[in-house]
Amino acid sequence: MTMIDVKNLKKSFGKLEVLKDITVEIKEKEVVCVIGASGSGKSTFLRCLNRLEDITDGHVIIDGQDITANDANINIIRQEVGMVFQQFNLFPHKTVIENIILAPMKARGITKDEATKTARELLAKVGLAEKADSYPGSLSGGQKQRVAIARALAMNPKVMLFDEPTSALDPEMVGDVLEVMKQLAKEGMTMVVVTHEMGFAREVSDRVLFIDEGLIAEQNVPDELFNNPQNERTQAFLSKVL
């Protein structure tokens, strides 16, 4: 079953055409990694999938719902699409548990008790049960990112988007976060991950998209894409990062 269906997606910032024509289908439970040079449009692509960026042209259909349609209720759609950011973006004035329960309570209308119960389970899952009442400011980067993942999961989304979730972390923190993401992938979450972690892409993803100059220049299963890239630009990019 198709979970994310992107048809002829185009995105410009004023005169700058960032995404030129992207068409891709992502199946339920699929884990797709997106790689490419800086400025190639990876983040923009990801942000179009939950309409954090307004789409210039084309369609994005999430679980059968066209999020680009005029009558689409974007707030409802976003509840189904979790997002994790490079800079974590935790709410600094709220405790860890408050960060997690806010959206389930306000957007989904779940009671505080129920939301808190789920939040504690999720915190345990990301290995941070004892941090429930801490403020984000007292956490390490890796801990913040795991809280951010728990916060997104608390909405029980159908899809999770990750934009370079480990790029802002000290090297020794990266492993913990990737471990959580691997676990999530194993449980069958549909995931789109923009990453520079080629090891993660190789090991966990079902498919890798190489974005270049606003187009998907090449896509394949990770083994093929990394060991036997067909496109010259892919070869050049991989020779630089591997």
Place this chain on the structure above:
Amino acid sequence: MDVIIDALPYLWEGLKVTVYIFVIAIILGFIIGLIMALLRLSPIKILNWIAKIFIDAIRGTPILVQLFFIYFGLNALEFISLDRETAGIITVAVNAGAYFAEIIRAGIQSMDKGQTEAARSLGLTSTQNMRYIILPQAFRRMLPTFTNQAIISLKDTSLLSVIGIADLTQQGQIAIAATFKAFEIWLVVGVMYFIMIYLLSLLSSFLERRFELR
């Protein structure tokens, strides 16, 4: 000393009026400021313009002229009749509102965009984002600037004596008319204003510590 004791009942009445006008005006001013700041940031052009014109008009004219405009100018219209205190409260509220609006707008705009993006990506509406994420953080940061404006507005209330409001300044004049001791009375009036302002800054630093950003 006797002079001061004789004058105190007058000054006490005036102090009560000043505090009363200040408290109501600052609360109204804050509400006006919040509304104007949100209009100023609204994507709807016309609302934007209304807020901008309001803010520029108030910030670009002296408060005394605003007071005369509201008390004498508006009252010259047949269908409006404002008593002194109402006109005084409106003047201070509207004046503070324009400055609050700019403070709040700047505070909201200085917030990291990632906060809004995280909130919206969780499915919170833009109103919920403002209410639960942006404003609580922005207000904490703005507290010192709010206090500054509150202090200015408190001082501004002394201008209201010119339209005959019996505030602390006006009562000071009355006390002098009764006692002929200008030096002592103005000294005491000054000390009273100073104490009020000192208490305001104490309140502000208390709130700042209470809501310290973590």
